[in-house]
Amino acid sequence: SSPQLVCVNDYEKKAIGILDANARGYYQSGADDEQTLHDNVADFKKWRIRPKMMVDVSRVNLQTSLLGSNIAFPICIAPTASHKLAHPQGEIASALAARAMDTCFVLSTLATTSAQSLAESVPNSLKWYQLYITKNRNIAKEMVKRAETYGYKALVLTVDTPLLGTRRADVRNRYRLPPHLRMENFDGISALSTELNAKKKGSGLSIFTHEFFDQSVTWADIAWLKSITSLPVVVKGVLTAEDAEHAISAGVAAIIVSNHGARQLDGVSSTIMALSEVVRQVGGRVEVYVDGGVRTGTDILKALALGARAVFLGRPVLYALAVSGEQGVRDILTMLARELKLAMQLSGQTDVNDLSKDLVVHESRIARL
Amino acid sequence: SSPQLVCVNDYEKKAIGILDANARGYYQSGADDEQTLHDNVADFKKWRIRPKMMVDVSRVNLQTSLLGSNIAFPICIAPTASHKLAHPQGEIASALAARAMDTCFVLSTLATTSAQSLAESVPNSLKWYQLYITKNRNIAKEMVKRAETYGYKALVLTVDTPLLGTRRADVRNRYRLPPHLRMENFDGISALSTELNAKKKGSGLSIFTHEFFDQSVTWADIAWLKSITSLPVVVKGVLTAEDAEHAISAGVAAIIVSNHGARQLDGVSSTIMALSEVVRQVGGRVEVYVDGGVRTGTDILKALALGARAVFLGRPVLYALAVSGEQGVRDILTMLARELKLAMQLSGQTDVNDLSKDLVVHESRIARL
């Protein structure tokens, strides 16, 4: 009798009915007026696919690699905080799903599961660790060390968050983790949860970020990071050609075009619109991925055609987790992989690594064709 | 007391109230998010008519021909599966209406009436047969033989369906034919219905397509098709200049610009926007038709002005059939022919064969004129 879940948006709708106001507000909201939150999804629709018919699509390859590690399809899990708000098994459920589907899971610094316990519960899988640079560099340093120790294969440095953007729902809800949860990656490094929960007004996470994250970080600090680790550094949060160039000069291994799920600065470009600019500037020198608003197989097809090597999923994973834990996450990964495959077959494409820009056209050009 | 049916959309509204959820979902839905379903109709509105006044329009010619066969007006019936879901008389009612109005009817491979019984019930009329190339080539071969035997005048090869697009309503409804109906064109060739009905999850038609249609077909297979038949081959489902050129090289007699009623790959261009590109590439070498979203006389006027020789109707026929069988189909054909004639008279046009591109202008150009 409950309607079947046949697309990613069905998971969102169902999750919304399950999550409490605190978690729902935290997961759903974007910064300020949420213009970019809307655009992230809507701008995918502005690209039209130019399909090729009568191509032998009986065999389609979805396999690709991230920095040399193979993945079954170019759909990975973005770092998002606090999976245990969605499901008691939290990040472990998500990472188990990623492993089952043979794709990459990125653990957030702000996860409710520590890098260590995740690695112990989900060995033998491709895991990356997302990092923020903290005022107290020892915290970041210790996290990098743990990431290395527990087998994470890359550091994803998020560069768009010197401070937290204003998500109004969180301010209204005075968002904070419930008492039984904590940001476990800080265990043994810094006492957080008490401090955070003591605060009375506004978003607890915003107060935390203000206190812990370093607002003075520059591209030069990538050198520092590289000096303390042998892991490749992926920067997450680049939206312009200029910053892509800075990132390459700083020696990064890959770039994630991202606006943090439209949660930081409202009014920036959607990521699918920013992607072309970055890809053109990068010119193949490093790998480029994208996240933000990916909800269907055709979204992924378009992102790949515009030059992304893979896409990452934020909210869809959290919603799927809320709906049915590990199985939910498996389901949406399976669903999107199936949708991507079908979109390729219906547009005459046989290999995710061979999609090119002429597969799509921006709607503003169509009348002029 | 029931409101009169004065335009094609009135038939849709009425039919929606008559059809059961299974049929309604199957008829109405487009692929995925149904962006292209929306665009197919909406993009017609983006073209503005530039009418000529004070032309003698007391006599207007609507007659034209398809591959040499005369038709009373350039409005034909596209191949759509399963007419008996709409009305017990099914495809026969539709074909009788087409004959009465002196236009072309295309029978779908997936029809609920066999090519033979349709031809016997509706002799002396212009009928084409729509074909899918099956994995087991003997099925397609036998269908071609029957089409020839029973007097079909062309083969319409649908090239946009190596697999079925995802129509979410069908997945939710586990769409399948009710037990008293079957795809009669497979009678005596392959046992289908049982197999199909045995399946439990998702769209039965999608499962069927996956099993029976050949995903490895290429333009080279047109040569094979031409080698087994003397009928002209019309390809249905071309959306780009490149594929139009492939089709011509392969020796087709005509091209239908179509996106399968937006049921295959969501995010492709509407057909009225794709039409110009194909027409320019074809340059008169073969006939070009269009289907998708045609709902009014001015839609048809615009399609013809942009270079289509005729338009084909999908859903409107099914809705009219549901409302009042053969008479309903006659009614909408009459209505559209009348609307087309009036649109010509009000824009100073006297012959459907003489409409030219300067009759229309895209809205994006108007401010610049």
Added chain:
Amino acid sequence: SSPQLVCVNDYEKKAIGILDANARGYYQSGADDEQTLHDNVADFKKWRIRPKMMVDVSRVNLQTSLLGSNIAFPICIAPTASHKLAHPQGEIASALAARAMDTCFVLSTLATTSAQSLAESVPNSLKWYQLYITKNRNIAKEMVKRAETYGYKALVLTVDTPLLGTRRADVRNRYRLPPHLRMENFDGISALSTELNAKKKGSGLSIFTHEFFDQSVTWADIAWLKSITSLPVVVKGVLTAEDAEHAISAGVAAIIVSNHGARQLDGVSSTIMALSEVVRQVGGRVEVYVDGGVRTGTDILKALALGARAVFLGRPVLYALAVSGEQGVRDILTMLARELKLAMQLSGQTDVNDLSKDLVVHESRIARL
């Protein structure tokens, strides 16, 4: 307690509550899907005013002339059929209001008041007569003779109506005049009303048009019209540069850019968008006016800036008539003249005859400025 009527749209809202379904449908509706009906109003908003500040606007001239006859302001009454559906005093009330305000009234061929009785009831005012060319030329000829006899100063030949556009409400309502009304201009020429009322299905007016109007008229017929009258000929219904040139070659005195209130061919350009094209082509050789969608003083300002010498009002007059007869029509004329004057003062303009194109800019150019 009833809300005050402070703008033209207030009259529409109020009239809608007063008129019966037959009249309401007839007055409100546009052709087919009513896209152009929407655009006629909406496209005015796409032009932005570039105001000049600090101009002495203590004295503003609204006076101008139509073909040499002075009018108090460039806002006139377009020919519309059947004013008695709105108010028992019908066309006489409207013409009295026009006289009181010192502007031009155009009587429709299809008026419910004859040219004679209108002229007798409203002497000493500027009146024009709108003409359709009838199959039986004697009808038109007799009408022209009467127009001359009763002091009409110009013939407005409507060129966009060889047949009536499809207004769906009228088809549904089987629109016809109620028994106590008739098209009095046919009195003594041709027996109409019975015939018209005898018909059973569809719009009575459409049937009538089909039977009486000549579908074979061409620009050459202007010569015939000029041969039987000394009155200047104004053509109403031109939308393109090409037809403007034809009209000038045929010797017309003025052109009304009009799409018949979007009641003929749906999908043509709004009149405010067509105006520029016609004005450019005409290059001052004849006077150019515009009607369609004029609802505010800034609409009028824009039309004049884009080259119209005056605007004509269709529906607003009928709605005002329905609300309060002659006084209502006076009110909206006063209101619009006041709004125009204020718009001029707030944009630094002092004479309606001096408005120029640089006063406005199309929204599509603004980002490029």
Added chain:
Amino acid sequence: SSPQLVCVNDYEKKAIGILDANARGYYQSGADDEQTLHDNVADFKKWRIRPKMMVDVSRVNLQTSLLGSNIAFPICIAPTASHKLAHPQGEIASALAARAMDTCFVLSTLATTSAQSLAESVPNSLKWYQLYITKNRNIAKEMVKRAETYGYKALVLTVDTPLLGTRRADVRNRYRLPPHLRMENFDGISALSTELNAKKKGSGLSIFTHEFFDQSVTWADIAWLKSITSLPVVVKGVLTAEDAEHAISAGVAAIIVSNHGARQLDGVSSTIMALSEVVRQVGGRVEVYVDGGVRTGTDILKALALGARAVFLGRPVLYALAVSGEQGVRDILTMLARELKLAMQLSGQTDVNDLSKDLVVHESRIARL
């Protein structure tokens, strides 16, 4: 239980529930159809921010100056009439808030608090006086004298109001000040309130403006104004390059790009769209500010990037005043300053005086990048 006020729009929503119809109508409404009222807010969203990541934003400077006077941030209070309609403490509350936050307050000629009593209640703060030029020049002259006497630092001459635009709510409500309030700046110069209240129909303020304001003022009158005062003259209401040039030639010290909160001439450009044109023309010769539709920190960031030195707030101040008097106004100033600071930090900007045009891009250019 009452939802928290977390953004400027929350104050509007709350104020709407507090104000009576007369005041609400007066504060909210824009001219005529309120197209420009909508655009003032919406057009900010058409500019996208191009953020720079990894910039040291630990220290951000918001301080700037207006004509040499320092202010804590580039967010000032525009002149708006009748603050006592919102709160008994009226303009004094607003000015106290401005002083507390160290920014500029502009007193309206039509204030419900006199220049003198405001200055006495709020000494030691940056105050400007907004002026209209009256038919009886002695009124304006006396006002200028008082502004000088009581320490106002500039005269803001509003150039867009030779007459009042039509705000329909005010016409419907017969808007006028309640008996216990008066426009105190006219005390001892001219008797107003009785006269105004005696009138029966339409907007009382409109009648007043018509009688008192001089409709014949031109740019030449700036010379007169400069001849009677040593205060710098700021013109408010410029929307085009031409008028910016006139203003500079006339010797103004600064220009406020403004359309009077869309209350004068509907259909003019939004101020954020007009800003670029004016800034380009001015080329740094005088300071340029902007008001209209500023509601968020990113709006301010965009305005500054497009060349404004500061923004002014109209309605937000009135709404905040209605919600909680001086504290409310402090709150929104604090909120916007915080939002601006965060927007700068998230876009890699460290000084409000260094923002440049490449920080933003118009949405119409993005597809072309």
